[in-house]
Amino acid sequence: MNGSALKGRVTADGSSGYPAEPGRYHLYLAWSCPWAQRTAIVRDLKGLREVVTLSYVEDDLGAEGWTFGPRRGPDPVNGFGRLRQAYEATVPGYDGPVSVPALWDRVTGGLVSNDYAAITVDLGTQFEEWGDPEVRLYPPELRAEIDRLNAYLHADLNGGAWEVAMTTTQKGYEAARGRVVAVLDRMERRLATRRFLFGDTITESDVWLWPTLARFDLLDNPLGKISERSLSDFPNLWAYARDLYQRPAFRDTTDFGTFRRDRSSIRRPGPARIEVEPVEADWELPHGRDSVL
Incomplete structure (x- = not known):
């Protein structure tokens, strides 16, 4: 059975079989994974640090997949050495992909979901009894617009950036990088007149763009x-x-060290690429966005 089975949802009223309860759920994440980082950001923005626990696997996939180890620490919930064990404990004979984020349920002794989009929505909307009521990351009146923008960001920017690296033809490379740059230009224009993607408050879309x-x-x-x-x-x-970045939920869930990994071992045949070197930026510079409407 593959990962399509891991689509459970946490609900405030428990109608899904997974009721929102403090101390019941645990997130397995990786510092290096942008999709996992989103869930950590939402957890912090919503004020759920004491409600939903989390831990991290090692930064890189090894021969055994995601593992727990000396850099990021052991699995504090089950003592697993490999994240695959959590999947196998949930679905006997599991032979699908093992990904993060993965949401564990201490009561049932299995994973609820590895659906990164659903996990962030549930964290942001189903724990209102314990979370910050002023944080509305997925307000009903904006959900259709947020979903459309998130789909665009995911296809052409979040996943698009990796697609550029994977291209093996000149035509594919130029097309893929063109889509990524087009998104950046579009978001540049959008943010000229609004502080965040949907105005003066942070939403799910900001969490999707940030990583x-x-x-x-x-x-x-x-x-x-x-x-x-x-x-x-x-x-x-x-x-x-x-x-x-200068807000704790984003700063505390970002480790720039995981992005400085060695790129020299990644040699892809095919297209002639532009020359680009890593840039060390000063993230503490004043942002000056307070006056943006």
Whole structure:
């Protein structure tokens, strides 16, 4: 059985079979994974640090997949050495992919979900009894718009940046990097007149955009050779990214060290690529976004 089985949902009223309860759920994450980082950000923004626990696997996939180890610590819930054991404990004979984020339920002794999009929505909307009521990451009146923007960001930017690195033809490379740059330009224009993607409050879409911006100068751009411009060459995006970073939920869930990994071993045949070097940016510079409407 593969990962399609791991689609459970946590609900406030427990109608899904997984009721929202403090201390019941645990997130398995990786510092290096942008999709996992989203869940950590939402957990912190919503004020759920004492409600939903988390731990991290090692930064890189080894021969045995995601493992627990000396750098990021042991599995504090089950004592597993490999994350695959959590999947196998949930689905006997599991032979599908093992991914993060993965949400564990202490009561049933198994995983609820590895659906990164659903996990963030549930954390942001189903724990209202214990979370910060002022944080509305997925408000009903904006959900359709948020879903459309998130789908666009995911296809052409979040996943698109990796697609550029994986291309093996000149035509594919130029098309893929063109899509990524088009998203950056579009978000640059959007953020000229609004502080966050949907106005004056942070939403799910900001959480989706952030991990790619955080990785752009140190990982995605030098790896894929996407653009001659660094993040600082997009003034609105760069100030917006600093505005987010200087908030604990974004700062505390970001480890720039995991983005500085060796890129010299990744040699892909095919297209001639532009020259791009890693850029060390000053994320503590004042962002100046307070006056943006």
